């Protein structure tokens with residue numbers, strides 16, 4: 001225990017169990033609705049604040065009812081209206097210059113102003129958004145410069161703590177820790193070359209000192225500082241002497257007079273090398289699902305250790321016997337061991353008991369946020385109960401649920417297993433690309449710089465209405481299909497008019513690029529209420545992949561075939577790849593991901609064959625999540641890239657030489673995984689590039705990438721229409737880095753979130769620009785520029 005141990009330490013009871021955070025969206029997406037009402041002007045700030053307060057009040061009551069006591073700080077205060085990194089930026093005064101006038105005279109930033117930072121307004125660009133570790137949650141990237149004036153500026157977190165306290169609950173406020181905050185930040189524009197936000201750690205700590213003091217004054221006994229940045233090698237490797245920085249930072253925070261006790265959480269992996277540097281804090285929360293117990297247990301001595309044995313990111317009931325054993329093993333070395341979740345529960349839906357449409361047997365295998373709280377509470381009782389008699393029934397029940405799952409029909413299906421086992425290396429290999437290229441040129445006869453789109457066209461309100469009417473049973477299947485065919489007709493005709501070279505059907509039949517396939521494959525289930533926050537007010541409902549996967553019938557073939565029947569131009573079939581289907585689902589945890597991916601791949605392989613048989617000569621298999629699933633630990637990356645590339649090849653290698661296989665990846669850190677992209681062996685790869693002004697093509701050229709490449713020339717994340725001149729500029733720079741015969745012309749990503757007016761105009765400019773540069777190339781005009 002540090003000599004600056006907080007006062008009142010012994011007056012407070014110790015927790016028996018805890019969770020690192022709880023979903024913020026509300027069981028019926030109340031937070032989303034409240035924020036969207038504010039944005040639409042349907043609610044004022046006061047009404048929005050009170051709607052959000054109701055979500056928080058419900059959360060503490062719920063956690064308490066599930067077994068976390070009201071007075072020991074085991075209930076986290078982990079709410080965020082939009083994003084916890086944004087909240088932290090605002091709390092420490094890190095508001096970028098361009099938003100300076102949004103900050104109130106008292107230093108506070110209200111919900112409207114926070115929303116502007118998150119979403120932009122007019123010409124005011126929002127904060128950049130990016131993936132939160134290896135999850136599908138996205139956070140807003142702080143912008144830190146040499147002069148960012150850190151101070152404890154906004155006390156929203158303290159007010160939320162006080163609100164719960166007034167309601168009778170002593171909670172544990174959760175804040176992003178200072179080291180992670182800076183590791184995740186980017187250098188603000190206009191700063192000096194080579195400036196790194198982490199160099200501002202000392203200055204930032206002053207703001208955290210203020211924050212801790214304010215929490216103490218409000219009566220907080222514990223504060224949780226989340227430091228997942230310490231588990232990410234790509235973040236920690238950039239900083240020399242990081243362990244010393246961590247040690248210095250926490251010694252300084254520990255010296256704040258009268259402060260609350262500090263729990264440092266390191267979810268999403270292993271922070272072993274930094275645990276020794278945390279000697280000044282009273283508590284450490286370890287992720288024992290992704291990470292492991294420290295090799296040197298002395299770093300835990302005297303501390304409260306939250307053993308994150310209940311998986312905060314997956315939906316299966318845990319093996320509680322095993323969890324209890326691993327907690328017991330740590331008991332000797334730590335001051336006190338408390339069962340917890342491995343991460344915040346923000347990654348799982350609220351409550352499985354609401355899923356009345358799921359088969360009852362499947363429901364019995366699942367654990368959403370509320371069930372996970374009950375699991376940690378049960379484990380807490382199990383640790384406190386040496387002979388186990390009081391918890392035996394609970395542990396037996398969870399063991400029975402797991403056993404039931406492993407033996408259930410559909411979980412293991414011999415036909416699927418036998419088919420995979422019988423595959424030979426040929427199933428993963430196509431002919432040489434050079435051979436395929438000739439066959440495809442003959443078959444497709446495409447011009448230089450062929451133009452295409454990434455697949456989806458705008459999802460209009462008519463499309464959403466028709467889908468809703470069909471699921472309510474107001475529109476019969478036949479009427480719905482007729483509607484979709486009319487939609488495809490329109491989209492095909494539009495593409496003909498625009499003069500695009502490779503057409504798509506527009507994906508009007510898909511609610512979501514993963515859920516759509518999950519609904520039509522065996523081995524998946526979809527939920528009714530299983531929403532999980534993706535970013536801000538956006539949620540997704542990941543399907544549950546519970547059993548062996550197979551394809552009972554063709555999925556996309558009728559739509560692609562119909563589109564092809566309406567045009568003489570080539571139509572590109574459109575599938576979601578195995579890695580992305582896994583990344584955006586909750587996946588069974590009883591076998592290696594690679595095995596599951598190969599089952600999905602086989603189903604897709606059948607779909608590719610059926611598309612070919614229907615006369616479709618180009619098939620795109622989207623893998624936007626390829627980079628997202630890349631493990632945080634470098635040592636794990638090769639194995640991941642191996643199984644992910646293998647699964648993609650299994651899905652696509654059945655295609656004939658003349659069939660052109662495309663893939664689409666929407667991110668621009670192409671350089672990081674370029675070998676894997678090469679390994680996918682797709683004939684054409686489209687990537688995001690508009691925002692980075694084609695910089696990524698330098699990586700492509702440097703790697704000697706020899707296949708087709710479609711750098712996005714139209715940023716679909718913004719309503720802005722790129723002019724033809726602008727696209728000409730991008731294309732000239734593209735053909736300056738990569739040989740022109742390899743270059744395709746397309747937007748960054750699908751168009752489903754855009755409106756028709758801007759899409760039409762943008763695509764018209766894209767086609768015109770392609771024609772201009774094509775003519776320049778054919779006439780031998782210099783294209784430098």
Ligand SMILES: [Zn+2]
Pocket residue numbers: 454624664665666748749750
């Ligand atoms: Zn995309």
